[in-house]
Amino acid sequence: MGEFKVIGKGVVRTDAVDKVTGRAIYTVDLTLPRMIYGAFVRSPYAHARIKRIDASKAWKVPGVVAIITQEQLSKDYALVVEEEVHAAERVRRLLAGDKVRYYGEKVALVGAETLEAAKEAASLVEVEYEPLPAVTDLREAVKEGAPLIWEDREPVQGPNGELLYNVVSESHHQEGDVEQGFAESDYIFEDEFYVHRVHQTYLEPQATIASVDEKGKITVWTSTQGIFAVRSNIARSLGIPLSRINVIGMTIGGGFGGKYGGITDVYAVILSLFTHRPVKIVYNREEEFLDANPAPGLYVRIKTGVKKDGTLVARYVYALWNVGVGGGASWATGAFARLYKVPHIKWDAYEVATNTPPVGAYRAPGYPQIIFAGETQLNRIAMELEIDPVELRLRNLRDEPGFRETLMVVVEKSDWFNKEKGENEGWGIAMGWWQNASSPAAVFVSVHEDGSVKVFCGMMDITGSETGISQVVAETLGVNYEDVTFVRGDTDSSPFSPPSGGSTITFSVGSAAKRAAEDALRQILEVAAKQLDVKVEDLEWGNKRVWVKGDPERSLSYAEIARAAMRTSSGPIVGKGTFGADPSDVATFAQAVKVRVDEETGEITVIKSVQALDVGRVVNPILCEGQVEGAITQSISWGTMEEMKYDASGAMVNPNLGDYQIPTIADVPSQVEISLLEFPSRHGPYGVKGIGEPPITAGLAAVVSAVADATKLWMHEVPVTPERLILSMERSKVGV
C-alpha cells in the first residue's frame, strides 16, 4: 500500500467537540411548534387476556388529544393514512389486542399537550385483565405444559424425538458426521451453558419526533442506527409508500444494535397521523428495559470429541435461544465453529418464545453467547487434558490469515507462558471473531472551488465512522483530513446507506466513499491533463495539487482545477461510489484476562485484559482502540453482572439502572493492553475490516475460564454474579 498520509493517523473525531461541549442536538432536544407528547399504557401482566379498556377517565385529563387502542387503530387507520393499501392488516399487533404477552407491553397510546398530561392520562386508562400463567425462562418454555405464548403453535420435535413447545423457528446444520467423529474421539466432553438476556443499555433512550404535513408527507426525526432502515420499517409496518416518508437522523447516543427502529418511531407516526400534530415520544429507562429489543438469552449443550493430543474431532451444539415475543437469533449458532478445523460439526438451534419483550441485535448478535460456550469448553478440555489452552488452540486453529498471529500477539503481550498469579487469581484466554456485514451503500464526493471536499451520504455516525471515512476519502483524493467535511443527508436527499451495525460501515460505506473519491480524482486528473496539455498518465498528485511527473513546477492546485472544470465540458468535480455485496474476511480477536476472586463476597475483579484484534487496516488507531475498550468492558460486565431478571409472574424485577448493573469506570480492568493487527480484507477500503463487533466475542469465556483458573470451578451460567459464585463455591465445598 505504500506510505499513508492520512490513514493510520489518530485525528480528532468530527463529532468530538460537539459532544463534549454539549452542543450536539439529540432528538429529545428538538421541539416543534404545536408538538404533542406520546405516552403508553403498558401491561402490568406478563400474560393476560384483555377483557375491556375504558379510557373515559383518561379523556378527562386536560390536554389529552388522542387515546388510541388496537381496536381503534384497526378500525380507523385506513382512514387517517389515506393510502390504498390493506392498512388495517398492516397495523395489527402494534398494540396489544385481545391479549398481552409480556410485562410492559404497549396496550394503548396517549397523546397530550404535555408529557405530564400524557402520562397521567395513560395511568387513568382502565384495562380489565384476566391474568394467565407466564413463562420467561426458555428452559421451562420448551417443556410440555408450559404456557403457550402463541396459542395456535404446535410443538416441534427435538433432536432426540422429544417435543419442544413454544418453538417459533429452528435451524440445523451438519458438516461431516458427528456420530462417527465422536466414535473416533479419545475423549468426549459435554457441557451445558446458560446465558441470560441483557439489554444494550445505550446511554440515550429510544426517541422520535414525527410530523405529518397537510399533504400527508411524514417527517421523522429519530435516534437510530439507520435512517433507511427506519424508513422501510415504517413503510412496511404502516403500509405507506417510501416516498411519503422522510427520516432525519439526529445525533445518536449509542445503539449497539438496539436502534434499528420500530420502538418509538412507528408510534410517533401513528399519533401524528391521527392528530395532525407533530409528536414526540421519548422512552424512559424503565420502558427501555420493559419494552425495547434486548439481546436473546441462550441455553446450549455442547459436546466435543477430541484426540488425546487435543485435536478436535467433532462438535455438536444444541441451542435454545430465548427470543421473547419476537425477533431472531438462531442464525448465530454456527459462530462457535468458524475458527477451528473440526472435521465433524453439527448443530440444532431453536428459537423459543417466552413472555418477555422481543429481542434485537446487540453487538455481534448471538456471538458472545455461543462463543462463550465453545471457548469455555475448550479451556475446560485443555485443563482436563493438561494441555495449555494456547497450545490446544494452535493445534486446532484454521490456517487462515491472522488467526494464529492474533492469538500469538496476546500470548506475547501477556507473557502467557510465564504469566504470574497470586492467591485467588486466575488467567483465562479465549478467541472470538466476526466477519463484518457487507451492505449496499452509495456515497457522493464533491470537490468545491476552493479545493475543499464534501462527502455526502445517509450514514449514521455512532462510533466515529464519519472520521474514518473522511480519512479514507482524504487519503484517496490526496488532501488533508481537515479539508474534508462529512455531510449526512436524510432519506429524501441522500443515496442509500445501510444501518450502522454489524461492523459494516467503514467497510461498506467506506468502500463506496473510496470509489466516489477515485471517481472525483479521475475527473481532477482529466481536467488537469487538459489544462497542462499532458496525458493523465504523466501526472502525479498529492497535497491538493497535481503536477507533471519530473516537472513539478507545471502544476495546478485542486482549487484551480475545480474552477477550471466549471468552464469545460467536465462540469463540477463530483464523484459517485457504490458498494454492494462483495464480502469481507474474518476479523479475529483474542483476549487474555487476569481476575481476582474475593472468596468472601464472590466478587470478581478483572485486573488485566490483554487483547489483539485483526482490523485489516488501522484507519484511526484511537478509534480502533476505543472500539476494543468499549467491547471488552461490555463482555466483562455481561460475564459478571448484567442480567434482566424476572419473577415467577413474569414481571421484570430490575428495570432500572439501580438494580440492573452496568459497568462503571471502576469495573474496567486497571490494565488494558490492545494490539491491532493488519491482515487486509479483500474488499474493504485499504483492507479495512469491520471492528465494532469482534472484541465483544471472547470476553465471557476468558473471564469464566479465569475464574475457573482461580477457583477450580467451571461456572456454566453467566453473568457470574457474586451470588452465583458464592453459591457454587459453597456447593463445591460440601461436594454438591
Add this chain to the structure above:
Amino acid sequence: MGEFKVIGKGVVRTDAVDKVTGRAIYTVDLTLPRMIYGAFVRSPYAHARIKRIDASKAWKVPGVVAIITQEQLSKDYALVVEEEVHAAERVRRLLAGDKVRYYGEKVALVGAETLEAAKEAASLVEVEYEPLPAVTDLREAVKEGAPLIWEDREPVQGPNGELLYNVVSESHHQEGDVEQGFAESDYIFEDEFYVHRVHQTYLEPQATIASVDEKGKITVWTSTQGIFAVRSNIARSLGIPLSRINVIGMTIGGGFGGKYGGITDVYAVILSLFTHRPVKIVYNREEEFLDANPAPGLYVRIKTGVKKDGTLVARYVYALWNVGVGGGASWATGAFARLYKVPHIKWDAYEVATNTPPVGAYRAPGYPQIIFAGETQLNRIAMELEIDPVELRLRNLRDEPGFRETLMVVVEKSDWFNKEKGENEGWGIAMGWWQNASSPAAVFVSVHEDGSVKVFCGMMDITGSETGISQVVAETLGVNYEDVTFVRGDTDSSPFSPPSGGSTITFSVGSAAKRAAEDALRQILEVAAKQLDVKVEDLEWGNKRVWVKGDPERSLSYAEIARAAMRTSSGPIVGKGTFGADPSDVATFAQAVKVRVDEETGEITVIKSVQALDVGRVVNPILCEGQVEGAITQSISWGTMEEMKYDASGAMVNPNLGDYQIPTIADVPSQVEISLLEFPSRHGPYGVKGIGEPPITAGLAAVVSAVADATKLWMHEVPVTPERLILSMERSKVGV
C-alpha cells in the same frame, strides 16, 4: 426522438399546491431562537461627505444589540471572523465610509431584539453630512463638469475624441468596416434611444437569516436564485472559507436576476458574527427601490446603412449604460446584431457611473434595452422605405434554424399581411433572442427499493424548473412524473448547481439530470440483465419495468431490480450526471402587438399580443406559456409604465408601488396568443433551450412601433408614458 411519454405534458408544478395554499415557507416565515433583527441607517443624500456618525441616542433604544459602521467594521472584523485573511481589506465599502454615493445607501447596520427597536435605533443614529452635487442621468454624467462618482477616475476618450466622464468600463467590437459599409449604402438612418432604469419588482423582497454557531460555522437561509452564488459571494466579500458557510435556499418569491446575493445576506452574516445571535434582515419595498440592483438604463445612438431594397449593409451603435455605483451591462450591447446578416458591424459601449444604486441582472440582462433600439429602428426604416417590416426582416435574417420560422408563425397567427386596425390603433412587430447560459451543474438520481425516484441537487426552483427536470428524468428513466421526487439540498450537501438565471436551468441542470438518469438506467439494465440472464442489448424498458425483447413475460419491475441491486456487487441504484460548458443555440422570439392610443390621455392599451418562441423542445407547455406570458407583460410595462425616477438632488421620487407602476391583470393584453416552436439545441436535454429570457426581448420595440403605426410618432424614450406621448403629440402638432 420518437414518442415521448412525459416530455411535452402539462403536468402540475411540484410547488403549485404549497404556493397556492400558503404552505410554502419563505425566509420571512422562519424564526430562530434568540434571533435578532437587522435594519439599516440609509443616506438621505445622493452624494455627500460623511463628517461624523453619532450613535449614542440610538444605543439608548431598549433591545439594541449592535450598531455597526464601516469604521467599526474595518477595525473589528478581523477579530470577529477569526480567519487569517486580510479581512479588513475584504469588508471595505460594505457600508458607506467617508462618502455616500446614492440616495438610500447603507451607512450603518443596527441589530436589535425586535424589528421595531432596530428601526427606531436606526432612525436615531445621527449622521452629519456635507451634501455634494449629484447626477443620476447618464447623459449628464458623461459631460465635463459632472459630479464625479469615483473621484480618482480620469475621463476616457469617446469615439469622436470627446472626453467622457464617469466611465467605469468600456467595450468595443468591430466586424467588417462600417465606414465602408455606410459609404456603400443607399440610405443612412440615425436614431437615438433612451431607456430608463427599471426594478425587477419580484413579489418577495430580499430576505436573509444568518446564524454563526460556536464553531464559527455560518448557516444562511435566504431568498436567492442560487445558493452557491450566495456562498461564494459571502466567502469572497468577507474572506471566509467556503467550507465555513452553508447556504439553505428558502422558497423564493421571484428574482428575475435580482437575487444573486449580496444585498441582505452579507449583512446578516456580519451582524451574526458581531453578536453571536441569529439575524434576520428583510427588505421593505422602499429599500428594494433605493438599494437593490435594478436594471441598467441605456442611452444609445444607432446608425444603419441600407440598400434601396432594404438589405442591411452596416450598423453602428454608440451605447452608454447607466450602471449606478457598480455592476456591469455593456457586454449585452452586441445583442442587436445577432439575428441579421449585416456585413459591417461596430459598437462602442461605455458603462457610466451615476449617483444611483448599483445595477444587476434583469431578465435577459441588457437585451430588452439594446434590442429595443435595433428593432425599433428597423421598423422605422421599413416605414420610410415602404417595405413591410416582415419583408425587411425576411430579407436580412440569418439562415439559421428557427429564425424565419419563428417570425412566420407570428405572421400567420396575427394574419399580419391582412391585419386590421381601427382608429388610433396600430401594429408593431419585432424579434428578439437569447442564447441560454451554459452552466456547470451536477445532479444525483437515486432509484429506491419501491422503484420511486429521487432527484437531488442544489438548484433553486423559481419558474417550475423542478417540474420540468422531473419530467426529463421520468422520460429518461422510463417512469411516471409522479414517481419522481425532486429534493433540493443546501450547499453543504448538494453538488454544485448554477444560479437559476440566464435561462440556464432546464438546459444545464436538466442535462446533468438526464445524464444522471441515464447513469441510473444503465445500472438498472445491468442488474436486470444479470437477473434475467440475458445481455443488456436484449432488454427493453418502460413504465417502471424491464423486459426481454420479444418475451415481455420475462420482466422485472424497477422495485425488484432496485432491491436485487442491493444484494449484488452493484449496490444501490444511484446515477450521477455532470454538465459543463457545452453551449446552447439561439432561441428566437417574435412578437406582434396591436395597440390603441387614447389621444386625450396618451394612454396606450395593448389589445393583442401574438408571439412565437423557439423553445427547442416543449418539456411542459403550461410552463413554457407561463414564461412567455410573464415576459411579455414585463416588456409591455417597461415600454409603457415602469421607470425609476430621480429628482434634481438625486433622490428617488417613486420608491413605492403606488408611484412606481407595475402591471396589473388589467394591463395584460386581452388577447394573447403563444406559439411554441421546436428547433432542438445541440446540448440541451431532448433539445431544450432556455426560455425564460427570450420572450422579454422584443416587446419594447413592438409596442413603440405599434404606437408609431397608430400615431405616426416614433418615440425614442421608454417607457412611453401618457405624459411623454401627449407631450410628443403636442410637439408634433405644433411642429417642434
